[in-house]
Amino acid sequence: MRTLFIESALALRQSYWFWPSVLTALALVAGFTLPIVDVRLGTGWMDAVGFLRPMQVDGARGILTTLASAVLGVAGVSFSITMVAVTFASGNYGPRLIGNFMRDRTNQVVLGIFLATFVYCIAVLSTIHAESGVDDDIIAAFVPQISILVAMMLTLASVGALIVYIHHVPESINIMNLVAKIGAELEAAVVATALAQAKRDEDAAEPDIAPWHTHSAAIGDSAASIASGRTGYIQWVDLDTLTAKAREAKGQVVLVRTPGDFVVEGETIMTARPASHFDEACREALGRAVTFGTNRTELQDVLFLSDELVEVLERALSPGVNDPNTAMLCLDWLRAGLSAFARQGETADVSPLSAVLYTRVSFETMLARSLSQMRQYIAADRNVTVHAIAMLADLADDVHGAKRLQAIDHEAETLAMSAQERLDESAARQDVETALANYRARRERRLAGITAPTTP
Structure with missing residues (x-):
C-alpha cells in the first residue's frame, strides 16, 4: 500500500493536469452551490451597499458570457506559451529537464485559475433564467447576485495570475535560474540522504539478524532471488518494509539494484538469505516494496x-x-x-549485520x-x-x-x-x-x- 501511494504521488507530482483539475472541480461545485446561497439571501442585502444594484437577466448573461470567453482565450494562449517554453528548454538544455517544467507549481496553478474561472462562469450562467410562465404557473426571474460578484473577483484573480505568469515564464527558462534550482535541489537531496542514512544507522545499532549467522543449519543455506515485476527505472525502495520483513524472518535482504537503475521484468533486484527463512508470501511482499517508473527521479x-x-x-x-x-x-x-x-x-558503509544491505x-x-x-x-x-x-x-x-x-x-x-x-x-x-x-x-x-x- 505504501509503495502504491509513493508511485501515485510521483505520478501526480510529474503531471501537469493535477492542480488544474482540482481547481476546476472546486469551481464547478462553487458554481452550483453559490446560487443556492443567493436564493436564501435574496437581494435585500444589496440595499445596505450604496454602490451595488441588482443586476438584470440580460446584463448578467452578457457579463458572464464575456468573462468566460475572455478567460478561456487567455488560458489557451498561456498553454501555448508553456508548450513553447518546454520545447525551448528541451532543445537547449536537455530533454530530461522537461520534468522540471512539468512539476512547476506556478504554471499549474495559473492554468488552473483560468480554467476554474471559465467553468465557474458557465456553471453560474446555467442557473440564470428570465421570468416565464407554464400554463398558469409563473416562474420568477432569477439572477444570482453574489455568484456574479464572485465571478468578477475570480476574473480579477485571473488578471493577477496572468501578470505572475508573464513574469514567471521567462524566469523559469533563464539558464541561471534553472541551474541554480537544480543545484539547490542537489544540496537539499544530499542533506536529506545523509540524515536518512544516519537515522538508519542509529536504528540498526543493535542488529536483529545475528541468529542466522550463528545458526549452523542456516550457514550453508542458499539465497532466494526476488525478481522485478516490471520493466523500468527503480524510483523508490521502501527500506522500512524490507527491514521489517527481514527482521521478522530473522534473515537478511541484499539489494543488488538501487534507485536509478534500469531493470527488465524478471531480472533479479534483491536476494533474501537464507532462503528457508523467507516463504512465498514474504518474497512477494519484498518485491512490492520497490517502485518502478519510466524515468529517474531525485527521491x-x-x-x-x-x-x-x-x-x-x-x-x-x-x-x-x-x-x-x-x-x-x-x-x-x-x-x-x-x-x-x-x-x-x-x-x-552499511554494516554487514544490517537487516538490509545496499x-x-x-x-x-x-x-x-x-x-x-x-x-x-x-x-x-x-x-x-x-x-x-x-x-x-x-x-x-x-x-x-x-x-x-x-x-x-x-x-x-x-x-x-x-x-x-x-x-x-x-x-x-x-x-x-x-x-x-x-x-x-x-x-x-x-x-x-x-x-x-x-x-x-
Missing part, C-alpha cells in the same frame, strides 16, 4: 540531479551552442552539492561520476578547464579525509592531463599548467595549515 537517486547538471554542461559546450559561461555555472552548483556531501562527514552513494562516487562524464567536454575549452581546476581547489578546502582529498587530486591531475592533449594553443596549455600549479600550491598551503586568498 532516492541523488545522482540524478548531478547528472542533470552534467547534461546541461555538455550541451553548453557542444559545438552548436558553445556557451562556456553556462558550463562554469554548472560547475559552481555541482561544487555546492559536493560541498554539502563533504559537510556531512564520511559516508559509512550500496550508498558517496562523495567519491558523485565526484568521479560527474567529472568523468564532463571531462572530454571541459578539456576542450581553456576557460572552463581553468575554472574547473579552481573549483576543485575550492572543494578541496571544504573536504576532510585523505580518501576524499585523493579523489579530488586525481580528478584535477586527470583533467589537466586531458586538457594538455586536447588544447591546440600552447598558450592555453600553459594556462592550464599554471592553474594546476596553483591547485598544488593551495593544497600544500592547506596541509601546512595556511589559509590564503584565492587568485582571481
